[in-house]
Amino acid sequence: MKTNRMTEIIGAIDENLIAEAAQSTRKPRRRLRYVVGAAAACLCLIAGGVAWKTGLFRAKPQKPVTDTEFSVDEDMDMVLELFEGEFAGRTMRYQKVSVRAAVREKIIEGELSDNLGESVGRTSDSDEWFRVKEREDLQYLIRSTENEGYSLWKFRYTDDYTYALVFPLVYNIHSAEDIREIVARPSLRDNTTAGKKMQEEVGVHSFTDRAVIARFYEILTDEALQTTGSLRFDAGPESVRAERYFDIVTADGRVLDFVKYDGVTGGFFEFSGITFVPSAAEDQAWLAQLLSIAYNPDLLLPTATPTPQP
Amino acid sequence: MDRIIELCNARNEQAIRELEERFGRLCYGIAYRILGNREDAEECVNDTLHGVWNAIPPATPENLTAFVCKIARNQSLRRLEYQTSAKRSAEATVPIEELAEILPDERFAPDAEDGEVSRLIGVFLRKQKADIRNVFLRRYWFFDSVADIAKRYSFTESKVKNMLLRTRRKLKEYLVKEGVEV
Structure with missing residues (x-):
């Protein structure tokens, strides 16, 4: 077919040319660059102030910050050997948070005042990275550099990521008592009409029973939680039926929205590619029952990891 | 590595x-x-x-x-x-149609070796200025819209259209000269 042939011919062009075009931009004129830089700095300050004013850093329920940006050029690796040495030797990966969502909130509410610098909390040895004021957890950090001023960073993962590790170290969750509520939402993977219908059928369920929260916490933070060797890449209404997105509401009012569960492979996952399978089959069965996920053997993917033996 | x-x-x-x-x-x-x-x-x-x-x-x-x-x-x-x-349209269909006038198809050049044509296009692009080369690839490899390309390189849209038109013509002449019938 002609179209296919043409796209294949163009598609087979020298890779070095493709890489060059992928990264190519025209540098703005010097004057414009200053304007853009100044505007970006102002945006950071405004958004920081707004984030502060709108309660991003306060101990109360808040909208999760989901509008994040990836930067190919940004070197996001850093080794944090600060804060009483609790991260010594561990590579922490943070991601710069886009502030557009915060600015949008600001426009709606018409609030504007402080800047991000006023949210800087305690530090130890670092003169660049800071905790957020009045927050004990490390989900967000503030960075201050001479060139860029203040910027907000959100935790992504560690080099040896498990919930047993990051719950206490990063999210300041040390036991089930630190969790107030678990909300299970349907997957948003399929937003077609059929998918949305399925989302309505599944509905949103809140769990506040202490025994349920305790068991959920126990499963998530099991040291033996196994990393799976595969990820799911399918979509469709069935994925809505089989998956749940959790909001973990902490006792101090923070909302953690990164944990998800897939009833087909029977494992937890995050959008960044992290996947875990509970070590006990009865835990998977309990989760399926709790979340009203009916197993359908026909849905099992060929790449699904079998339930590990205890 | x-x-x-x-x-x-x-x-x-x-x-x-x-x-x-x-x-x-x-x-x-x-x-x-x-x-x-x-x-x-x-x-x-x-x-x-x-x-x-x-x-x-x-x-x-x-x-x-x-x-x-x-x-x-x-x-x-x-x-x-x-x-x-399934009769759904997308951004890529227009650039593909633009390419139709310069690349061989089965009717006119059934024997043209696809790999060889790709190589020749690469050689041709290397001879062009970086701006021209990148604009061409952004349009026909990455399927950027003319507006996006103009924004990316701080050009006007009409300049981008002209660059693409001239590059397509020059490429066609080059391919003919190299023995590829189009």
Whole structure:
């Protein structure tokens, strides 16, 4: 077919040319660059102030910050050997948070005042990275550099990521008592009409029973939680039926929205590619029952990891 | 060797995370421009990451960026082909039509070797100024809209259209001169 042939011919062009075009931009004129830089700095300050004013850093329920940006050029690796040495030797990966969502909130509410610098909390040895004021957890950090001023960073993962590790170290969750509520939402993977219908059928369920929260916490933070060797890449209404997105509401009012569960492979996952399978089959069965996920053997993917033996 | 390739070779799932961080936005851009649909583009990004993970090893790409871009483009075009058959339109259809006037097809050049034509296009592009080369590739490889290209390189849209028109004409002349009937 002609179209296919043409796209294949163009598609087979020298890779070095493709890489060059992928990264190519025209540098703005010097004057414009200053304007853009100044505007970006102002945006950071405004958004920081707004984030502060709108309660991003306060101990109360808040909208999760989901509008994040990836930067190919940004070197996001850093080794944090600060804060009483609790991260010594561990590579922490943070991601710069886009502030557009915060600015949008600001426009709606018409609030504007402080800047991000006023949210800087305690530090130890670092003169660049800071905790957020009045927050004990490390989900967000503030960075201050001479060139860029203040910027907000959100935790992504560690080099040896498990919930047993990051719950206490990063999210300041040390036991089930630190969790107030678990909300299970349907997957948003399929937003077609059929998918949305399925989302309505599944509905949103809140769990506040202490025994349920305790068991959920126990499963998530099991040291033996196994990393799976595969990820799911399918979509469709069935994925809505089989998956749940959790909001973990902490006792101090923070909302953690990164944990998800897939009833087909029977494992937890995050959008960044992290996947875990509970070590006990009865835990998977309990989760399926709790979340009203009916197993359908026909849905099992060929790449699904079998339930590990205890 | 690129760290991500090393992680893939070691079957370390950290590779998936780093792939997503480094290339997720780039892949999404390619897929979105071709498919014109957010959900489809997101699924294509997932397919691409999976594709890279499955391809390495045995593949050991010299240029990982180009390798990932190629997989994203192929995944998106495959999906587009399916959608087009279902009468759905997308951004990529216009650039493909523009190419029709300069590239060989079965009716006029059934014997032209595709790989050789690709190589000749590469040689031709290397002889052009970087701006011209990149604008051409952004349009016909990445399927950027004229407006996006103009924004990317701080050109006016009419300048981009003129650059593309002239480059297409010159490329056609070059291919004819090299013995490729178009």
